[in-house]
Each structure stands twice: as C-alpha cells, then as structure tokens.
Amino acid sequence: MTTRMPLQLPDAEALCAALADAMRAHVDPAATALVGIHTGGVWVAERLHAALGLKIPPGSMDVSFYRDDYHQRGLRANAKTSQIPFDVEGAHIVIVDDVLYTGRTIRAALNELFDYGRPARIDLAVLVDRGGRELPIAPSFCPHTLSLAAAQTLELERAADGGLAFRLVEK
Amino acid sequence: MSTFGRQSNPQLNSHGELQHLLTIEGLPRDVLTRILDTAAPFSEVAEREVKKVPLLRGKSVFNLFFENSTRTRTTFEIAAKRLSADVINLNINTSSASKGETLLDTADNLAAMQADMFVVRHASSGAPYLIAQHLAATGRDHIHVVNAGDGRHAHPTQGLLDMYTIRHYKADFTRLTVAIVGDLLHSRVARSQIHGLLTLGVPEVRVIGPKTLLPTGVERLGVRVFNDMREGLRGVDVIMMLRLQNERMQGALLPSTQEYFKSWGLTPEKLALAKPDAIVLHPGPMNRGVEIDSAVADGGQAVILPQVTFGIAVRMAVMAMLAGN
Structure with missing residues (x-):
C-alpha cells in the first residue's frame, strides 16, 4: 500500500479571481457570452459574469443528452434544463467549467452548443486542469494545473453563503 | 437469462430501473417522479434550432399499431425522431394480422430485424405485456416495450403527460382535488390517471359519470364516486375530461349525445363550480358539444394544447430512460 502526500487543494475563490483577470483582455463585455456547464461551471460562470461586467446573461448547459x-x-438522473438566453449564431462564447479532466464533457458541450447555431468563436475557461485528457481538447484560460490519480475526483461545492470551495473525493 | 415473472414488477430490471413501460399501476413514486423530472429538460429541446439530441442514434424504434391512432402514433414518432432514432411505423390491422399472423410472430419477425424498442397499441388488454414476456422468455430482453394503449387496461404515457401537465400548473400534488369526468368504463386513460394521481400523493381523486359508464367497484381504487356532475366539480383544482368512446360502445349505455352533453358535458356554467384557477385537461380527440363545450375547450382554463406539447417531452423521457437501462 502506498501513502500519498496530503494534497494542498487550491483556493476556489482565488482561482475565480485569477481566471477573471486572465480573461479580461480577451472578452468584449458587450459581445462575449458565457455558458456554464452544470453544476460547478454554472457557479463559476456567475462569478465571471459579475467580475468581467458582461452584458449578455450567462447560459447554462446540462450535457446529459450528449x-x-x-x-x-444510461441516462443520468437529475438532468437539468439547458438554457441559452442569447443567439448562438455568430456569437463569441466562452464555455465555463470547474475542472477539466478527460475532455469528454467539453466534447459533449461543443456538440450541444452547435445545435443552437454556429458560433463565431468558442473558448474554454476552467478553474483547474487536473490532467488525464482522453480527447484533443485544451483550455483557453486556466489558472491552475495539478495531477490527480484516476480514483480521485475534485469537486466544487457551494456553501449556503455562496462561497466556493474544492473537495477531494477518493473512490 | 430471463427473470420475467419472477420479479415483483415486470417493468423493472434487477436494479429497479425501468425496462419496459406497460402500466403506471405498481410503479413506485420515485420512478414516476424521475420520469417527470427527466421530461422537463427534454421539453427545452423543442426550442432549439436543431430539435434533436443524439441519445438514440442508431436505434430502431418500431411503432406497432394494431389499432389506429394517428395522434398517439405521431407523438411517439416525433419523440423518437427528436432522440435521433430510426422510426418504422406499422399499421398492423391493415397488414400481417389480416393475413393471419399472430401477435408474437409479428414481434419475432421485427426482433429479427434488429429492433431496439416496440411501441405497442392494441385493442386487447395485456398485448404489450405478452410481447415483453415473450421477449424475456426468448432471451431478448434488450428490446424495450412501451405500451401506447392496450384495450381498456392502460395508456401510461398519456397518464404521465397528464401528471406532467398538472405538476406544471399546480406544482404540489399533495394539496389537490382532482376530478375525472365521463366515460370511465371504456377508458384506459382514466385507469392510468387514477394510479398516477394516487401514487403521486393526490389526497382526493373524484370520478364523475353516469352509473352505466363507471366500472363496478371503481371506488375500491381509492377514489370518490359522484353521479352528479355539479356536486362532483365543486371546489376541484383540476378537471380531467374523458372522451366519450362511442366506437367502443355496444347496446344502450346512453340515451343520445345531446342528452349526454346536458348531464355530463363541461360547460362554462359547470366549470364555474370548480376553483377559479382550476385547469381543464382532455386527452383528445375532443367531441365538442358532447363531453366539452367549445367555450371551455377554447377558454383560458383549458390546457389541452400544452398537454400535446408536453406529451412529446414525456415520451422522449420514457424512451431515453428505457433505452439506457
């Protein structure tokens, strides 16, 4: 049996601020739209929307159908309704998620987004890249990388006061 | 290896997941709630530029209609196509059955064509169950069966879309009084509605109709029986009208459709006895001037067309859940 070094989990609040800083020069507050992936990505998208002062309301996607x-x-229980409150055709869209891992969720999100129209450009913003990619997908904005074992999952949680924090789940 | 018949509910697999949808009766509340919850995100798919999701890509859904029903067949077809399935429609009363082929021979032949799902409508109660049992007994339980209406027994997707509609407008089942009005005797829809409403926790379900069109012993299902429509409608939150099924009637169950309308037709004057925010459902097709007045059917309390729209989302949810289990 091997013993792992205790992992220092990143500060989700600090990463939200760092992600917004990294994106600021690359977004147009009047024209850039965010789409958060349920559930953690939706929370991060709300933070980025406020921090960047974007005009277009953020969308949300549940990629269960893709x-x-x-x-x-099988079909996941508790699938949420996707809501894209802007015209995707010709838009600059940033897909937002909490943790980037295999890339399969992002593949599904890209497919879903194109069923709403043909965007001009899509970027990907995540708080953490934990490695382990199985598809040729890379983030456009990512303030933190770390390496986790396959049995470990990094989950974003939101407290009652709205504060975001990471939790490590061992399987 | 098949376990059909040895488990408590033939619709559920060994993990308690939905394998077939044959009837609402006996399905646990959490399964019904999960179907309704799953239907909500599917209803949004219809708002998109591309009204399709890829879940059933490459799957073959056979609509086996041994009894005609353009509307039900069409909504199942739309639902399957929006899930990206290939849909094959068979109106069997005009083909093989008239040449003498048995129900199970028909099912075997279609299974040999690599069917993944059968949507079955049949004039005989139990026909979809028989097909599901036969598939299990012959080791082909990867093929799913959806009951699209069998005899007087059940029409589970209609019952589910009615539950979805009620939840959409009324939110909480546990505070409602619901009336089902009309020809319950011939109605598989009514049976599915009663089981759905009681399982989801509706405290008072009333059935209203002439004695000749109420099944004997219907009160044993846990409903209150009224033979006076005005009395039965007083203070209800939801009115579920049933179609007068003239084509299924033999002998003198009714005086005339005019007489029926006078006693059992839903008019604005009778609707006024229900709560002011009561909603009116009807499974269609409507007989205007028989069980429902046009002023009610086209009025602000009718949710009959939303029922049709919700029906597609509910059928998408059922098919997507079955095919993934």
Missing part, C-alpha cells in the same frame, strides 16, 4: 457513456451508464 454524453458518450449513455449506452454504458
């Missing part, structure tokens, strides 16, 4: 593991695992 996941590539449906035939192995």
Whole structure:
C-alpha cells in the first residue's frame, strides 16, 4: 500500500479571481457570452459574469443528452434544463467549467452548443486542469494545473453563503 | 437469462430501473417522479434550432399499431425522431394480422430485424405485456416495450403527460382535488390517471359519470364516486375530461349525445363550480358539444394544447430512460 502526500487543494475563490483577470483582455463585455456547464461551471460562470461586467446573461448547459457513456451508464438522473438566453449564431462564447479532466464533457458541450447555431468563436475557461485528457481538447484560460490519480475526483461545492470551495473525493 | 415473472414488477430490471413501460399501476413514486423530472429538460429541446439530441442514434424504434391512432402514433414518432432514432411505423390491422399472423410472430419477425424498442397499441388488454414476456422468455430482453394503449387496461404515457401537465400548473400534488369526468368504463386513460394521481400523493381523486359508464367497484381504487356532475366539480383544482368512446360502445349505455352533453358535458356554467384557477385537461380527440363545450375547450382554463406539447417531452423521457437501462 502506498501513502500519498496530503494534497494542498487550491483556493476556489482565488482561482475565480485569477481566471477573471486572465480573461479580461480577451472578452468584449458587450459581445462575449458565457455558458456554464452544470453544476460547478454554472457557479463559476456567475462569478465571471459579475467580475468581467458582461452584458449578455450567462447560459447554462446540462450535457446529459450528449454524453458518450449513455449506452454504458444510461441516462443520468437529475438532468437539468439547458438554457441559452442569447443567439448562438455568430456569437463569441466562452464555455465555463470547474475542472477539466478527460475532455469528454467539453466534447459533449461543443456538440450541444452547435445545435443552437454556429458560433463565431468558442473558448474554454476552467478553474483547474487536473490532467488525464482522453480527447484533443485544451483550455483557453486556466489558472491552475495539478495531477490527480484516476480514483480521485475534485469537486466544487457551494456553501449556503455562496462561497466556493474544492473537495477531494477518493473512490 | 430471463427473470420475467419472477420479479415483483415486470417493468423493472434487477436494479429497479425501468425496462419496459406497460402500466403506471405498481410503479413506485420515485420512478414516476424521475420520469417527470427527466421530461422537463427534454421539453427545452423543442426550442432549439436543431430539435434533436443524439441519445438514440442508431436505434430502431418500431411503432406497432394494431389499432389506429394517428395522434398517439405521431407523438411517439416525433419523440423518437427528436432522440435521433430510426422510426418504422406499422399499421398492423391493415397488414400481417389480416393475413393471419399472430401477435408474437409479428414481434419475432421485427426482433429479427434488429429492433431496439416496440411501441405497442392494441385493442386487447395485456398485448404489450405478452410481447415483453415473450421477449424475456426468448432471451431478448434488450428490446424495450412501451405500451401506447392496450384495450381498456392502460395508456401510461398519456397518464404521465397528464401528471406532467398538472405538476406544471399546480406544482404540489399533495394539496389537490382532482376530478375525472365521463366515460370511465371504456377508458384506459382514466385507469392510468387514477394510479398516477394516487401514487403521486393526490389526497382526493373524484370520478364523475353516469352509473352505466363507471366500472363496478371503481371506488375500491381509492377514489370518490359522484353521479352528479355539479356536486362532483365543486371546489376541484383540476378537471380531467374523458372522451366519450362511442366506437367502443355496444347496446344502450346512453340515451343520445345531446342528452349526454346536458348531464355530463363541461360547460362554462359547470366549470364555474370548480376553483377559479382550476385547469381543464382532455386527452383528445375532443367531441365538442358532447363531453366539452367549445367555450371551455377554447377558454383560458383549458390546457389541452400544452398537454400535446408536453406529451412529446414525456415520451422522449420514457424512451431515453428505457433505452439506457
């Protein structure tokens, strides 16, 4: 049996601020739209929307209907309704998620987004890249990288006061 | 290896997941709630530029209609197509069955064509169950069966879309009084509605109709029986009208449709006895001037067209849940 070094989890609040700083020069407050992926990505998108002073209300997506593991695992319970409150056609969109891992969720999100229209440009913003990619997908904005074992999951949680924090789940 | 018949509910697999949808009766509340919850995100798909999601891509859904129903068949077809399935429609009363093929031979032949799902409408109660049982007994339980209406027994997707509609407008089932009005005797829809409403916690379900069109012993299902429409409608939150099924009637159950309308038709004057914010449902097709007045059918309390729209989302949810289990 191996013992792991205790992992110092990143500060989610500090990463939200760092992510907004990294994006600021690359967004147009009047024209850039955010789409958060349920559930953590929606929280991060809300933070970025406020921090960057964007005019277009943020969208949200639940990619359950586009996941590539449906035939192995079935339809996920508690699928949420996707809401895209702006015209995707010709838009500059930033997909927002909390943690980037295999890239399969982002693949599903890209497919879903194109069913609303043809965006001019899509970027990807995440708080943490934890490695382990299985598809050729890279973030446009990412303030933190770390390496986790396959049995570990990094989950973003929101407290009753709205504060965001990471939690490490060992399987 | 099949376990059909040995488990408590033939619709559920060994993990308690929905394998077939044959009837609402006996389905646990959490399964019903999960179907309604899953239907909500599917209703948004219809708002998109591309009204399709890829869940059932490459799957073949066979609509086996041994009894005609353009509307139900069409909504199942739209639902399957919005899930990206390939849909094959068979109106069997005009084809094989008239040449003498049995129900199970028809199912076997279509299974041999790599069917993934059968949507079955049949004039005989139990036909979809028989097909599901046969598939399990022959080791083909990867094929899912959806009951699209069997005899007088059940029409579970209609019952579910009615529950979805009620929840959409009324939110909390546990504070409602719901009336089901009309020809319950011939109605598989009414049976599915009663089981759905009681399972979801509606404290008072009333059935209202002439004695000749109420099944004997209907009160044993846990409903209150009224033979006076005005009395039955007093203070209800939801009115579920049923279609007068003239085509299924034999003998003198009714005097005339005019007489029926006078006693059992929903008019604005009778609707006024219900709560002011009561909603009116009807499974269609409507007989205007028989069970419902046009002023009610086209009025502000009718939610009959939203029922049709919600029906597609509910059928998408059912098919997506089955095909993934």
